[in-house]
Each structure stands twice: as C-alpha cells, then as structure tokens.
Amino acid sequence: MVQSARPLSKKEIRQENERLILDAAEKVFAEAGFGGATVQLIADLAGLPKANLHYYFPTKEALYRQVVQNIFQDWLKAADTFDAAPGPVEGIGAYIDAKMEISRRHPAGSKVWASEVMHRAPVIQDYLETTLVEWTEDRMRVIQRWIDDGKMDPIDPRHLLYMLWATTQHYADFGHQIETLNGGKPLSEDQWEAAKASVKSIILKGIGAREA
Amino acid sequence: MVQSARPLSKKEIRQENERLILDAAEKVFAEAGFGGATVQLIADLAGLPKANLHYYFPTKEALYRQVVQNIFQDWLKAADTFDAAPGPVEGIGAYIDAKMEISRRHPAGSKVWASEVMHRAPVIQDYLETTLVEWTEDRMRVIQRWIDDGKMDPIDPRHLLYMLWATTQHYADFGHQIETLNGGKPLSEDQWEAAKASVKSIILKGIGAREA
DNA sequence: CCCAATCCTGACCGTATGGTCAAGATGAGA
C-alpha cells in the first residue's frame, strides 16, 4: 500500500475520475439496464459523491452516451483482424477469436451494447445508420471477394456476419445462463478455449472455408 | 364496429383483462426494460386505469414474473420438434425453424427473456437451475446419440446448443440493428426465408449432419 | 504569495413512480 504521495495534477484528477466513473457506469448499466441504474449506485461504485459525478457528467444520459460510444469503438476495432487476412480461415477465425476475447474480458460492455440495441438504439441510432452500415458493407465486400475467389461457399455475407455477432456476443450477454448450465461456475480457461474452437470449427466448416 | 352487446361474465372479464395486461406488459418491458417500464405506461397500452391493473397484479414485480414465466414456457415448447426427429437434419433443422419463427412472431418476448438473463435472472434463476438444466441435458443426450450413431461430427453438444440459441434469438433481440442494416425496413417474407436457409445451411454443414 | 480556475460536496428540491384506499358499479346466485 506504500504509494507515491505526490498530489495529482488537475489533468490527472480529471482523467482518473472520468475513468472511475465510466468503469462503474458500464458495470451498473450492464447489471440494471439504463432505467434500473441509479446515479447514486454508480457514484458509490466509483467511490465518489453523487454531486461530484454530476460535475463530470451533467446528466445520466450524457454518461450513458459516453459509455455506449466507447463500447462501439471497441466493437469496431475487433475487425482489424478481418481486413489483412488472405482468406476466411484466417480472417474469420481471427475475428471470432477477437470477439470471443471481448466477450470474456468485457462482458459488461457487451451487455450494455445489447441493451442499447434491444431498446431501439435511442442514443446511437445515428452511428448505426452511418458507421455501422459502412463497416458492414466493407466486410460484406471482403467476404464476397473470398467467395468469388473460390475460398468459401457462396453464403449470403450478411447472414454470416449476423451469425458471427450472435454467437460470439452470446457468451457475454447470456454468460449468466451459460454459467448456470456450467454448475454455477464461470467457464475455465480450457472451457473458453473449447468454446472458441467449437465456434470456429462449426462456422468455418459450415461456410466451406478452404485453406489458402 | 357492430358487436354482440352481451355483457362479459366475470370469468371472461378476468381472462380478457389479464391477457390485455400481460400483452401490454410484454411490449413495454421489452422496449424499456424492467427498470424503465412504468406501470402507468403498461396500463395506458392495455387501456385500463392503473389502479385496475394493480387489482389483477398486485405489484410490478408480480406482473413481470408472470410475463417471464409465460415466455419461458414458449421457449421450452419450441423443442418438441427436437425429440421425435430421427437425426440432426430433421431435428436441428426443425428447431431452427421453430426458434426463428418465435423470433419473428414474438420479438418482444425474446427481448424480455434476454434482458432477464442479462441481468442475472433475478426472477427465474430457480427455473434456470432446475427446468433449463434438465432440458439442456436431455437435448445434449439426443445430440450425443446422433454423434454416436455417426449421423454428425463429434461436436460438443453444449456449444452447439448455445450457437443455436444465439443465432436464432439474435434475429429478435437485435432486430432493430438488422432492420437498420436493411435500409430501415423490416425483413420481408423472402428475407426471413433466406435468413432461415442461411442459418440452417451453415450449421447443418458445419456439424457434418448426414441425411438419415 | 496571490488570485483565478478547477475541483469537491452536503443539503436541498421538484417530479415521477409504485402502490393504497374507499367508495361506487356491475354481475352472479338464491
């Protein structure tokens, strides 16, 4: 517990507190939903008085918006793997790995995202209509190219993407159900590896992905 | 608007009103989450005064519990198809059809279920631990038998079930996102058929399902 | 060292919400 006693600068204080608040907010929004979450609960979890939280984020909505936007960024970043790949085995395989890892490391974020979309995306509808549409069309083109090059079966790229999203995010969003079906215990390291392997195996075989 | 003017009997009144309330509640809980839903909103949608709603369901929690339990029943019923089937092509194929149909016809119910599980199943945890566990083990045994009989590849039945749940429910839970990516329009009849076909094709091929 | 800017917080406020109640209306059975 020995720690440098140097007082934090204003900049550092701001950064640190915003991080504390955003982390706490993500957890609380994930567990209770936007409507069920209370500012008091978020403040308690962040270890700050409620009024201090309102100093950094004027309203509950503004805080929620920031949380969702951050999650959306991660969501998109996971696709970097997709682009450089020579074919579906590497590209989709790496994408599944990346998204499964997000589900494992940031389940709260995944739940907040799911909740936002389920409730008709009240705060990020504009992102869906612009960024997500572009992103999706780009990846659909990549998949179509693989199909044209004979690297996989002629699957509708759109439904393949939906299946990838659904399957990988399921391990976060429905993690509680999976845990219950696992005897109440979280998945072990080995079980996570088995999950990833199963998903990759079924999908890659299912789309007839051929090694480069 | 001409209608039989026969006054409803007490029994009919009760049935009718409970149905109105449950239908309205499912929609509102799906759109706003438990915390975001208000009793007033449910009452308005059902066309009843709030106090009347409380006459039939004493608390918001009791109403929510009933909604979730009803959904759970449908969820289980969809599996009837599974059991009689001679092999994975028929069994899993029919299960996918059934669950996709639920996603299409009762998206609100699917969302309420997803929300409940995401929030650690505060009201149906006991069902998860008993009924769902049994249900899952039964189906895993069926799948294992198909594997042993050489009717499909040696896939981990557990992860196959998760993939089936994830993929089919995704079309309800993330329906708004899918709609946005479809130019803001709901999926047409043909598009639903294409979705079903894609899902079935990828999964059945992915698990190496062989015709009987 | 001083003053301005930033940060912190207990106390407070208006509102919305879940739930109650008492009194009346309506249908069922004798």
Next chain:
DNA sequence: TCTCATCTTGACCATACGGTCAGGATTGGG
C-alpha cells in the same frame, strides 16, 4: 328482487430519483 362477491377508479401518499447550488478546498500560473 335482494345480497354478496367481484370489478372499477379517481384521488391520494410516501419514497426514490435526477439534478441543483452555494460555498469551501485545492491546484496552477504569474
């Protein structure tokens, strides 16, 4: 027809919640 059980509802209440504010503490720059 009379009586009882069930159904209906406007008015009401206590509470919890999001958000405000005034004033104090702390840091930074000149």
